[in-house]
Amino acid sequence: MAHDHHDHDHEHNHGQAPPSDIALRVKALESLLVDKGLVDPAALDAIVDHFEHKVGPRNGARVVAKSWIDPWFRARLLADATAAIAELGYTGAQGEHMRAVENTPTVHNLVVCTLCSCYPWPVLGLPPVWYKSNAYRARAVIDPRGVLAEFGAVLPDEVKIRVWDSTAELRYLVIPERPAGTEGLNEESLAALVTRDGMIGTARL
């Protein structure tokens, strides 16, 4: 099966240039594993399609928007996030044990994985490069206010920051506060206001 994403191909360095031959090495490894019958190339395409098109922050945004308009769903989400999120059909690896944490006028939540890059794939998709970066993993726990400022979010001193370091198989989803002036919006319009960074906690809505 052809890979139909070549138009997106471009190399970004992120200050850490990969060896120029890495694409060739990956291609050679894939060919070897296919030749040995260890992987099915059509399964590889299906996996790529899933992570590129089926999961992503739109899923999490739908969870958050529903929690803003449906108090019973919100209660279920805060009591058992895994089950509440599964009600919307979002399940799979890296979402086995979900916990939703809510921002309030006095508490702001921020999620990190200092040990690797744990992230709730079914609701947010694959993590952005900065979430996996050495800098974020090092600093989110010791200097959350400095990290938030780099994202343009300056929190008043009276707002407590709660950092969640995803050290086990629990995965955290931040429920941002519903923005003021959105009382008339329906669930779909509300979901459009919810950003990925808002659900990690590096932004406020």
Add this chain to the structure above:
Amino acid sequence: MGGMHGLGSVAPEVDEPVFHADWERRVLALVIASPTRGNIDAGRHQRESIPGPACLGMTYYERWLAALRAMLITGGFVTESELATGVAQGPKATPRLGAEATPAALARQGSYLREGTGAFRPGDRVRARNLHPAGHTRLPRYARGRVGVVEACHGAHVFPDTHAHGGGEDPRPLYTVRFAARELWGPQAAARDSVSLDLWEPYLEPA
């Protein structure tokens, strides 16, 4: 690496694509489809075994590729000579994950929860033990020796320190423990901020 200084500033990218090159797509898919998949802790340990100086300079998918190659060899799925030449030898296998089974496999909701209850309760004060194992652990260095409060009990979960090294699941009670930021970082931290970690009972002692 939680709490380390000198690793630069966080650089968010505007309108970041899911992948930055086609080879990243294929590495992700290979890791998920390959017969080495199954023990998340062994995979993490393999990535942690990349020597530190090299690891710090590698991107996420470069680390995944290095760990995949190593696990394919240690698992006996390919040989060094096959990796070097790209030429397959020996009988052909059947893929662990076929295309038809892939959507269901990706949606499957597994669980790391096992039978068992623990000694601590919400509100208990606990100290993270001062442990420095050479192998895999999920007790971050910055929490070792620090005192926090149990805020949630999650039953027993698969214990990474054993599971990563072929010792079976060895389930142990898991807790969310909240540490005051000043307990971890001293007076430079904001007085009311906190960091919560998910820690297994063998990492903890009463305080």
